[in-house]
Amino acid sequence: MPDAHELSIWNVTSARQRIGELLDAAGASLPRTLRVRGFILQGPNPSRATARGLSRDEGARLAMELPDHSSPCGRIGPSDKVATSSHKDHAQRLFARLTEFSKIPGPFQSSQELESDLGLDSLAMLELRIVLETEFGVSVPDSEFWRLQTVGDLVERLEGARDLGDVRADSSWGRIIARSPRPSGEQAYEPESGFLHWLFLRALMAMAWVVTRICFRIKIEGREKLSLDGAVVIAPNHVGYLDPLFIYAAFPARLIERTHFIAFAEILSKPHLAWVARFSRLILTGNAETTVDSLRHAQHALRIGQAVCIFPEGSRSPTSRLMPPRPGAGLLSAETQAPIVPVFIEGGERVTSPRFPGLHFPRIRLVIGDPIAPPRAPQPTQAETFVRADYQAVVERWRDAILRLQETARRKRGRGL
Numbered sequence: 001m002p003d004a005h006e007l008s009i010w011n012v013t014s015a016r017q018r019i020g021e022l023l024d025a026a027g028a029s030l031p032r033t034l035r036v037r038g039f040i041l042q043g044p045n046p047s048r049a050t051a052r053g054l055s056r057d058e059g060a061r062l063a064m065e066l067p068d069h070s071s072p073c074g075r076i077g078p079s080d081k082v083a084t085s086s087h088k089d090h091a092q093r094l095f096a097r098l099t100e101f102s103k104i105p106g107p108f109q110s111s112q113e114l115e116s117d118l119g120l121d122s123l124a125m126l127e128l129r130i131v132l133e134t135e136f137g138v139s140v141p142d143s144e145f146w147r148l149q150t151v152g153d154l155v156e157r158l159e160g161a162r163d164l165g166d167v168r169a170d171s172s173w174g175r176i177i178a179r180s181p182r183p184s185g186e187q188a189y190e191p192e193s194g195f196l197h198w199l200f201l202r203a204l205m206a207m208a209w210v211v212t213r214i215c216f217r218i219k220i221e222g223r224e225k226l227s228l229d230g231a232v233v234i235a236p237n238h239v240g241y242l243d244p245l246f247i248y249a250a251f252p253a254r255l256i257e258r259t260h261f262i263a264f265a266e267i268l269s270k271p272h273l274a275w276v277a278r279f280s281r282l283i284l285t286g287n288a289e290t291t292v293d294s295l296r297h298a299q300h301a302l303r304i305g306q307a308v309c310i311f312p313e314g315s316r317s318p319t320s321r322l323m324p325p326r327p328g329a330g331l332l333s334a335e336t337q338a339p340i341v342p343v344f345i346e347g348g349e350r351v352t353s354p355r356f357p358g359l360h361f362p363r364i365r366l367v368i369g370d371p372i373a374p375p376r377a378p379q380p381t382q383a384e385t386f387v388r389a390d391y392q393a394v395v396e397r398w399r400d401a402i403l404r405l406q407e408t409a410r411r412k413r414g415r416g417l
Contacts, residue, residue, distance in 0.1 A: 090136055090158055097131055098151070101388070110152030118151075123327055124388070126291055130176060132157065174335045174385050177295045205256065208249035215361045216351070220250045222368030228254050231302040231338035232371070235329050237402050238311040239320050240348030247309060247343065250366050259307040262294060264315075283308075295328065302336040312395050320349045322402055330394030334386045339371035342398050344405035346413075367405045372397050 023036045095106050102118035114120045120128065129145060132138040138157050140148065148154060212218040226232075236247060244261055251259075260281040281301075285294035298308045310332065312325035333340050343366060349355060350362040375390050 091155065094131075094136070094154060094158065097128070097135075098154075101128060108151045110150060110155065112151045113149060114151070114154075115149075121326060123291070123331075127173065127388070128154075130292075173295075173331055173388075173391075176292065177299045177331070177335060201257075202253075205249070205253055208245060212246060212249040212364070216246075216347075216364040218246060218250055218364040218366065220366040220368070223252070225368045225370060226252065226255060226341065227339075227371070228252060229305070231305050231336060232307045233302070233329055233333050233338050233340045234259065234307060234309040234343060235312050235340050235398055236309070236343035236345050236366075237322055238313050238316050239345060240316065240351050240353050242351050243311070243316075243345055243348045244309070246345060246348065246364055246366060255307060259309055260298060260301045262298060262308065262310045295331065298332055299336050302332060302338045308332060308338075312398055316353065317349075318354060320355065322399060322406070325395035325399050327388060327391035327395055329398065330391035331386075333372070333374040333394050334377075334390055337374050337377055339373055340394065340398055341371050342369040342401040342405065343367070344369070344402050344409060346406075346409050365409060367409050369401045369405050372401060 095108055098108060098118065099105055101120055101124050104118055112118060114125065114128070125145075125148070129140055129148075132140060132154075136158065140157065148157070234247065234251075236243060244263070248256055248261075258281075260283050262283045262285055264285070283294045283297050283301075285291050298310070301308055310329050312329040313323040314326045314328070315323075317323050329340060332338065346365040346367070347362045348364060350360055351364075352359050372394065375386065375394065377386075
């Protein structure tokens with residue numbers, strides 16, 4: 001059972017996704033037979049048997065029912081109730097939206113899990129929340145958003161609304177992130193200015209350059225593919241804790257000085273790391289409260305010709321294998337018409353990670369790929385806008401590029417290059 005108090009403090013967008021990431025990280029260094037293969041997310045009102053804990057036999061029975069590919073929660077059976085609402089028109093519009101997000105046709109059933117059964121990731125869940133607010137006038141506070149686990153939970157929100165009305169506002173991501181961020185981009189994520197700050201920043205960059213080349217013998221390939229001017233989305237794979245440092249140290253200073261790094265707020269909110277924000281352009285994200293604002297700040301930076309560094313996988317890979325990319329990088333590229341530069345980081349997981357605890361000093365290689373052009377923007381006279389499939393198509397092209405860079409690096413390593 002998730003701790004409601006902790007989830008409300010961190011404004012977790014997806015309780016299942018966050019728990020799954022923590023379990024994957026914790027089990028990365030364990031033998032395969034000892035890793036958690038799946039879990040059941042119990043709601044806020046557990047049965048007495050669940051509250052006191054499962055017996056060994058009950059646990060074994062549930063384990064046998066777990067599928068190999070995902071965590072089983074909300075499996076659909078023939079006796080499950082089809083989701084209905086007294087607000088039939090609004091319910092049908094909501095179900096149409098669920099079909100659009102999940103690519104699964106109805107009818108939907110009350111017990112269907114939004115994440116495990118319909119396949120909605122954290123960005124889709126946020127988009128669903130925005131749809132509830134803009135198209136149906138149903139507001140969901142940050143502290144309660146994690147409770148939206150099933151189709152039945154969504155229907156209950158419609159039932160509980162006093163006056164649904166007929167809002168039908170435009171909830172496309174392009175228009176959502178185009179709104180001015182609060183506070184403005186310059187106020188929120190611009191580091192301190194002044195000569196002393198500039199001098200300190202230069203010294204910090206020089207120190208990072210020396211340390212990474214002495215300790216990690218860092219090598220960068222394809223530097224000529226980097227654009228020092230204009231908007232660009234820098235998109236590396238993510239395998240280790242020090243991946244952002246390698247980008248910071250290896251890329252040209254002229255590019256780094258105008259690059260905004262999208263960072264995980266839970267890590268950089270710690271006191272011993274908070275000082276980093278004073279000397280860097282950090283855009284903090286990672287929960288329901290910050291995700292939309294972080295996308296707005298990132299698109300603002302790209303609109304004015306600066307660079308944004310984002311890890312499309314969303315988190316570190318616990319196995320070092322490339323994880324399915326999330327659509328955030330594709331969204332920024334499409335909506336701002338900024339190209340994506342794929343960057344393959346090799347060896348980052350061996351520095352320090354759940355698989356390699358402690359601190360090690362392996363050789364690090366950064367391979368920069370050819371820029372990926374964004375999809376063609378709709379003409380001003382066209383009513384169409386980019387949709388989620390467009391964003392996903394962009395990051396799938398990024399994934400293919402990273403896999404090609406990985407194979408190229410593997411061949412060079414085999415030849416001793």
